[in-house]
Amino acid sequence: MVFRTSLRAGSIGLAVAALSTGAALAQVPATAAAAVPNKGDTAWMLVSTLLVLFMTLPGLALFYGGLTRSKNMLSVMSQITATAAVMCIVWVVYGYSLAFTGGGALTSFVGSFSKAFLAGVTNETTSDTFTKGVVIPEYVFICFQMTFAMITPALIVGGFVERMKFSALLLFVLLWATIVYFPMAHMVWFSEGYLFTLGALDFAGGTVVHINAGIAALVGALVIGKRIGYGRELMSPHSLTMTFIGTAVLWVGWFGFNAGSNLEATGGAALAMINTFTATAAAALGWLFIEWIVKGKPSLLGMLSGIVAGLVAVTPAAGLVGPMGAIVLGSIAGVVCFFFCTTVKNALGYDDSLDVFGVHGVGGIIGSIGTGIFVAPALGGIGVADYAMGAQVWKQFVAVVIAVAWSGIGSFVLFKIIDAVIGLRVTSDQEREGLDIAEHGERAYNI
Amino acid sequence: MVFRTSLRAGSIGLAVAALSTGAALAQVPATAAAAVPNKGDTAWMLVSTLLVLFMTLPGLALFYGGLTRSKNMLSVMSQITATAAVMCIVWVVYGYSLAFTGGGALTSFVGSFSKAFLAGVTNETTSDTFTKGVVIPEYVFICFQMTFAMITPALIVGGFVERMKFSALLLFVLLWATIVYFPMAHMVWFSEGYLFTLGALDFAGGTVVHINAGIAALVGALVIGKRIGYGRELMSPHSLTMTFIGTAVLWVGWFGFNAGSNLEATGGAALAMINTFTATAAAALGWLFIEWIVKGKPSLLGMLSGIVAGLVAVTPAAGLVGPMGAIVLGSIAGVVCFFFCTTVKNALGYDDSLDVFGVHGVGGIIGSIGTGIFVAPALGGIGVADYAMGAQVWKQFVAVVIAVAWSGIGSFVLFKIIDAVIGLRVTSDQEREGLDIAEHGERAYNI
């Protein structure tokens, strides 16, 4: 029970869970006295796992694909499906081990290969939750975390759709997971990880998933360059219907992400759930009304973008703030991301095609910092031991900076290497024709 | 435990739950002896909540949107998304409080603001279920009921798609929830509410949700008037594929609605589940075969309409009747709604565009009355204390009449006021162009 001792426990009135970041403790196979999983917890975690898979397939693929031109729809679906499949295999081969085992001298940053190929895991082994003595089957924890590892690299795809080579993407995903994602997950969620020990709050993965992916997408968009015709040609979304379906699926699935990160079927999961409702609705309305005021029309894409921004922002905060704090946090995310995607991006002129940075990166940063604020009991949050707003916000800030730096540098190096070795981008003829035919020899629609 | 005493308990052989209408008791925070939620119940209620959200987004939006012309698809998705977001916020701000707290002198009709902004609710507070001593986290009950409050006004949209102003809709939703929905929910589901004390049976919300919304939609269709070209121009559904997806999602999600209303993961939930299968399948086949006979062809839209009609009809009956009773109830709903939507509506000539009244209103009334009949143990139902068919059907009838009157009058007044203040309808040029471009500046498809 080594890891347990690292928990700053004893704060009874305040939720212990809140202290630890994300799914941190859950990696420890229960020993001694063999705690038995509660079937209600197991049922909830089985479901939560599926919900996160559902976010990726079909959720994210439709959300992204609908925003592209129809000649690239199929390539988006292909890239996301293949990314998910690769990550699934990599996760059980060595990803889980790198993220959720002790790493000896390097343990602040990465784990070891001791559980490679899931060595030692059986039907009977368990993982700890945030509550002393409560465990869940280790396989279910592995599956739940697997779905996080599947969706994160898939998020990055949105930064450079309609022009990146399929083969280059697969290579990038493999390397990025290894160099950037697994270490980052270890740092934040494993009890010996640097950010875990720092005490930064991240309930469900704001840094590991959203800031991480948002930055990688931005770097990718910059390295790969703009789409041909960007800013001159009509690049309207080919199907907002698909984007709508994708968004709805993302929202539904996100409850697995956020409320599932509680690891137990308790009132704490229900708190994460209600916040994932209220922050999201507030962000949708925030974007809707600000756009209505500024641009003159309330748009569906605005609301959908607001929904995603709200979901991203509430991710680190889900089980830690109160429903009213979540409303404020969500509204801020909706409005700020709106200005970012419409004004800042246009001013800077890069082609982060589906606003992965503008929504996931910016929303993730807002959420991360905001969690440090709205966790305050005075603001309806559940509080953490020895809470002081300034100190907590500082820790949150450090976590953000590390995530930005780690992902930014790692991604940049990888993109450059891959570009040199096999090339990142299709030819301009292929880009004109559309990646569906050029790369996959198929079309999404033959109507 | 004030509310408990209002239960006509003591009927051991017969299910106590059946006596109470819907989720009635669940609003009471457990006091004394602090019952602890069972994690299996909590897991099931977390899931049920998501299922009802899934019904609204994307389910209902696709079901409705597919039936409109493509130039209005995006407006339907926008109206339903915005309605859901608004209701989510309103619910936590004062809706839950108005519906599920005692209202003093007015308590037969509406609650108070004592839980506005969810005052006093925490991770630890709980709500009662129908079983003495069994509780669930209050947050999960709030979330579950929130999703009901989100979908009900969204259902109304179908009565006047393709012509109502977005701003007028938002205003209507806000006022209708306040004046019609919250009081109605209080009357039916809160133990001091008028219909609750009357003893009318409504397992999962036939009156509060379906009759309520069906009548409001009919009133809306009448006040707003027909679509330009109605009855003369081709207004065929732009995508029955979307309507199919929406219907399938509605069916899957409806199990959260119906079996979730059991509030516990027990055989009672399983009974509600099997009835939600059999009634629905029977209604689908009922509509299919009657249409095949009368019109000469078996249509998909017929089956899909039958599915929704069956789901509506079984809603008040779900945990109270037997699977065979549900088959009969479903078949009746399928056939009657078919005649209503095809013959009666055409004869009367109003433009309830997506048959909200014909399916939800009529189906809801059939289900409500039918529940009074098929709950009879002699007909395979689980029975209620002191059951006498005539008396029970009379109570059901009273509940229907009150729902029709409350919603009918309230909706009429609201529509008239809004029409006078900001106008309900877009201009005819906008209607011709389609609401997607005219109101939202976007198109659903750019293929």
Add this chain to the structure above:
Amino acid sequence: MVFRTSLRAGSIGLAVAALSTGAALAQVPATAAAAVPNKGDTAWMLVSTLLVLFMTLPGLALFYGGLTRSKNMLSVMSQITATAAVMCIVWVVYGYSLAFTGGGALTSFVGSFSKAFLAGVTNETTSDTFTKGVVIPEYVFICFQMTFAMITPALIVGGFVERMKFSALLLFVLLWATIVYFPMAHMVWFSEGYLFTLGALDFAGGTVVHINAGIAALVGALVIGKRIGYGRELMSPHSLTMTFIGTAVLWVGWFGFNAGSNLEATGGAALAMINTFTATAAAALGWLFIEWIVKGKPSLLGMLSGIVAGLVAVTPAAGLVGPMGAIVLGSIAGVVCFFFCTTVKNALGYDDSLDVFGVHGVGGIIGSIGTGIFVAPALGGIGVADYAMGAQVWKQFVAVVIAVAWSGIGSFVLFKIIDAVIGLRVTSDQEREGLDIAEHGERAYNI
């Protein structure tokens, strides 16, 4: 507790569950001492049931429909919806009884009508799970198995889309369920059934569902004949977007199928879950890479086909093999099914239009045989009592042969009879026009 004695129990180290095929024991209402269902198990089984429904509607319908030409999209959705509705009713009327009661002298092959109309089933009756003393509500077991009965005949539809008469299909479904499916389910899953007593392993229905349906589809394709223009005209899928959505839904839903077949929310369900991840991802990548090598391009449809092939192959193996064994099994299925669908089928020249045989039949056989191999503890499987690879593979082989023969002969006879009586196929004019207009008087899209 008659059936229990038929279990070869006593093998403590090795999972008893593994010994029995599928959901075998679950049909026994618990008697004496009245075991009470665990709410976590009940919650999980309620969810699993919904997941399997979700596979059928909309999953399978979209997967299949997207692969047809748009003029037949609506007919595919109609055929699958109607099949599901018919099976739902038939199941509660007599299907459950035929499958899950003792059949006296015929009990090796089929049950009796003793539970027709669900006689004797109530809120309180329970079904056994694989763990002694653990039960679930009988209604939930009936619902779970109902969804299997709904999807299996729907799978067959893919063999002869775009040309079969709707009326003939309904008749076929009714008869096939009665003559082929219910007896097969009884043989494999009921403790007195022939294959159950033989000791063939089938965790979640490889024989009953996939081989059974795959063979019926092949026979149907042969009897009904090729589509007009097959091999000469362009018959490209009208929407791989729909096929993608369908596949994603199938994957998500399949966890209900596979992990739900564990009947409890335990580590065993989690094992079935992780295998349903890894085998599927491996099969997707297997098909992807082999196609990339052989045909020169990595296709989305290839990955999607691989996903389904992997899901099929892991179905009998889900709770019995280890995650690494599942990867191997999945890769094999991906590669073999690829060769089957692209080379063997073309060589033989029949028009199994959506490759039901090539994916479900062939994948099911691979999975069934593979289960006998990878269950070996030496290969990471959980083992069964007295395991010897040769003997086990032989039992698996016998099960496959029986499934092939039973379904092949039964289906052939039924198709021939129906053809003689009402005709299986639409006229060639109707086929040219498309079944949507010709048979249903509707079109899927009016854009």
Add this chain to the structure above:
Amino acid sequence: MKIVMAIIKPFKLEEVRDGLTAVGIHGLTVTEVKGYGRQKGHTEIYRGAEYAVSFLPKIKIEVAVSDELVDRVIETITAAARTGQIGDGKIFVSSIEKAVRIRTGETDADAL
């Protein structure tokens, strides 16, 4: 023989068809097109990217008629398709030298 090609507003199609039927026209062919002209399009905004959409949905009708019917046809279309607002569309007439009914091989006037 002439072929009359008319570009009209989409919602006027039924009226034009009915008008032509009334003057004895038995057949015509319709195409969905996009028109660019004096009628202004609209602006679509997708996450801050503004697109001026200058092509508007129109319907093109092509109808082959014998010479003596041309004026009636033009009048009929003009009357049925007019709303009086910009964008009502155009009619263009040109000659055709031969017409054939595929089913029967009939030619020219008999083919219409």
Add this chain to the structure above:
Amino acid sequence: MKIVMAIIKPFKLEEVRDGLTAVGIHGLTVTEVKGYGRQKGHTEIYRGAEYAVSFLPKIKIEVAVSDELVDRVIETITAAARTGQIGDGKIFVSSIEKAVRIRTGETDADAL
């Protein structure tokens, strides 16, 4: 030069294209259109609202040819597109005065 415009049943496109290739036609342009004519449409019923759909899907082929090829082209299309049932479609021939190949600027016969 002439431009031959043929309205045919959609499933006949491949046969017509093959026929034209056989007589040495290297290029053509195809449009999806809706035809109204003697061939009756069908009725669609959506929840009790019946729609008589009188426009049927057709394919329009446009092929520019030199004058001497016109008759061969007409024969070829007629032969390939005929089913003998109402709705087989029409062929209309008109003159073109100039043809240009955009890539090279070649004109008239060289441009085809």
Add this chain to the structure above:
Amino acid sequence: MKIVMAIIKPFKLEEVRDGLTAVGIHGLTVTEVKGYGRQKGHTEIYRGAEYAVSFLPKIKIEVAVSDELVDRVIETITAAARTGQIGDGKIFVSSIEKAVRIRTGETDADAL
């Protein structure tokens, strides 16, 4: 008056439209078509069934102009639509005898 019909590559539409506007053309009509010609299509493979897709997406522009503008229009389109690669498309010119603006009833040159 003439009607100029040009078949071009889809992504050249904006450039052609801009070019025509520059020479004073106020209106045109656009249709999505499929072209068959020297430019080779691609192969699509769906689960082992290979389809040679020989029809490629093209855009057809129809613009009615007065006689004196025809050459300018041809030059403009040629310049704007040319990439120099096979498949750039064709321009065909034919006469129209009459043009009518539906809104006003104006005819011929005034109608354009």
